[in-house]
Amino acid sequence: MNDFTVTLTAETAVRIGDAFAATNQVGIELNGNPQLPAGTKVRVTVTVGCGAKEADLLASRDELVRVTGLSAGKSASIASVPNLPLGKKAWNTGAFPTDLPVSVALQGFVSNTPPGDAEIEVLVETSTGRQQWSPGEKSSITVKKGLEPRDKPDMRYFTVNPNYILHAGQTGVTVSFCATGYETLTLFRNNEEVQNWLTPEPENKIILGVFPVQGQFPETEKPSITSLYRLEGKYRTPDQTVVRDALDRTVQVISPGWNRIALPQGSPVRLFVANDFSGSGSDRLYGIFKNGLGTHALYSSATGVDAWRLEPGDVPQHMATSPGIYYKNKLWLIGGSSVDPDSPRNEVWCYGADQSWKRKGDFPPKMAARTGHACLVFQDTLWVIGGFDNITAYRDVWQGSEVSKGQLEWSELKHECEWPGRLNPAAATWTPPDGPPEVWIYGGSKDPTSSDPLRDFWSTGDGKNWEPRDESRSPPVPIRPDPGAPLASALVSFRQPESSEMAEADRLLLMGSFRELATNGNGKVQGNRIFSFLFEWHPGTGFWEGRPVFDGWQQFQGQNFYMQAVVFNRFLFCWSLRNDPKFIGRLNILVSQ
Secondary structure, three states: OOOEEEEEOOOOEEEEOOOOOOOOEEEEEEEEOOOOOOOOEEEEEEEEEEOOOOOOOEOOOOOOOEEEEEEOOEEEOOEEOOOOOOOEEEEEOOOEOOOOOEEEEEEOOOOOOOOEEEEEEEEEEEEOOOOOEOOOEEEEEEEEEEEOOOOOOEEEEEEEEOOEEOOOOOOOOEEEEEEEOOOEEEEEEOOEEEEEEEOOEOOEOEEEEEEOOOOOOOOOOOOOOOEEEEEEEEEEOOOOOEEEEEEEEEEEEOOOEEEEEOEOOEEEEEEEEEEOOOOOOOEEEEEEEEOOOOOEEEEEEOOOOOOOEEOOOOOOHHHOOOOEEEEOOEEEEEOOOOOOOOOOEOEEEEEOOOOOEEEEEEOOOOOOOEEOOEEEEEOOEEEEEEEEOOOOEEEEEEEEEEOHHHOEEEEEEEOOOOOOOOEOOEEEEEOOOOOOOEEEEEOOEOOOOOOOOOOOEEEEOOOOOEEEOOOOOOOOOOOOOOOOEEEEEEEEEEEOOOOOOOOOOEEEEEEEEEEEEEEEOOEEEEEEEEEEEEEEEEOOOOEEEEEOOOOOOOOHHHOOOEEEEEEEOOEEEEEEEOOOOOOOOOEEEEEOO
C-alpha cells in the first residue's frame, strides 16, 4: 500500500453563520508516493458527521454543502455517497486516472452544531484493475468550529432528537440549542415552561443548553403525546424595550388511533413491504414519493415512520403512479396509471437486487393496455384484475409468472368474469380461519367520470369462478350499517401479532371515504356529507362490523379518487391519490389500541 499524508490546505475555522460565507471552508490535500504503477486510479471519500453532537460538522444531512475536487490541476466530479447510516454524510471523487496530489474542498455550509472540534474522515483507495480497489487507508482531520459574530441576538441552532417516536412514553427526547446575545432563554413544552437559562457572562452572551439537564429531575424526557417545544429568547434594546424571539420544534408521537404525518421527501404514491435490497436481511417499507417539483423517487424506512433513506435508481417517471406489488423479491410496476385514465399502458418494470429500475417487457398482444387495474400476488403468481382503456371497463383476470431473466409470462384466467367491468376496485388476498386462501374485490367504478360508484363484493379461489358476497337484498347492500357510496376504498388483510389469541388467523379490513345516501321521493340518492369508515369482515356471521376511526384519513372534500393500504411493523399505512399534479398527500398511520 502506498503511503499517503493528509494535511489541511489552510487554517480552518468552521463558523456558525452565513451559509455562503467564504470562511466556511474545509480544505484537504493528499500527497502520495510518486512511484505509483502506471494506470493507477485514485478514489477519495470524505465523510462528516451530521447531527447535534459536538463532534459533528453539520446539523443534518440536508445541509447545503458545495464540494469541489482537483487532481493534478484538473477539476473533479464529486458525488454524494448514498445509503449511509444515520448521522453520516459523505462525498466521493470517483476514479481519477491521474497522479496525486488530490485536493478536496467543502465550502459554503453552516455548521449549526455546538462549537468545538469536529472530526472528518478521509479514505484514500487505489486501483490498478477494473473496480478492484485496495482496502484503503483512512485518516482523520480535526477542524475547529467557532461562532461567527452577529450584530444582534440570534438562535444559532435548536434541535429536538428524535423528532418521531413510535411508542408513546417509551423513547427519550433530547433538546439542545445554542444562542447568542440573549439575557435569558426559556424552553416550553406544550405551552408549559420546563426550563430557564441565564446568560453566564454579560460580556460573552453565549448560552449552550441541553434538556433534560443531567443530575436534575426528571433526567429523561419521554413524550406520551405529540409535543411542541418552543425556545424563547429575551433581550433588551438600548432604549430598554423588551424583545422576544422564538423557535418551535415538534416531536410527532405515534399513538393509538390515526396519525397523519407529512414527510420531507414528499407525497406517498406507492408503498411496498419488501426485504431490504441493500442486504440487511430485514424487511423495510419502500415507497415511491412525489416531491414539490413533481419528480418521483424511491425511499425506504425500517419503521415506516422515520429515518427514510433515498434509494439508488431512477424511478421511471411515467410509471410512478402505476399499480405496483412486491413479488419474487422485486418491486413491480404494472401497466398504466392508477389515477390518470388517459394513459393506458402495457409496460412492465421492476426493481431488484441490483437496485435499479429495468423494463421487463410488455403485456402479450391479447392483453389490452389499461389504467386503474388492481394488482396482487396470489398463490405465488401475480394477478391483474379489471381496468380501463379510454372506452372499455374490463372484467378480465390475468395471471403472470416470473420466468427466465425476470420476465413475466402471462395467461388469461378468465375473459369475462361474473362481475361488471370496473376500474380501481379495492382488492386483497386473505385466508379465512377455516378455509383456503381467497381473492376479494370491492367497488370501483364503470368509468373514471361515473357518479354512481360500484358497491359490490366478489371473491374467488382460482380467478375463474367468482362468488358474490352481497346480502340478499334488493338493491343489495354489501355492508351493514350502510356507509353510503364509496368515493375511494381499500381492502387489506394482515396476520394477527404472535401474542394474539388468533395469531394464526388473517383479518380482512375495508376502509374508505363514503358519501352518505339520502332518501327522497325517488329513493336513495347521494347526499353532501362525507364520512370515513373502517370495517372488519367476520366470516362466522357474514357481516362487516364497523370500527371507529376518529378523525380518519384525509377526506379531500369528496375528491378522493384512489386509496391503498399496507400493513407493516404492526401499523396500518393508508394513502390516497388524485389526478392532480398539484395534489400533496399525507401518510396516514393507524395504531391499534
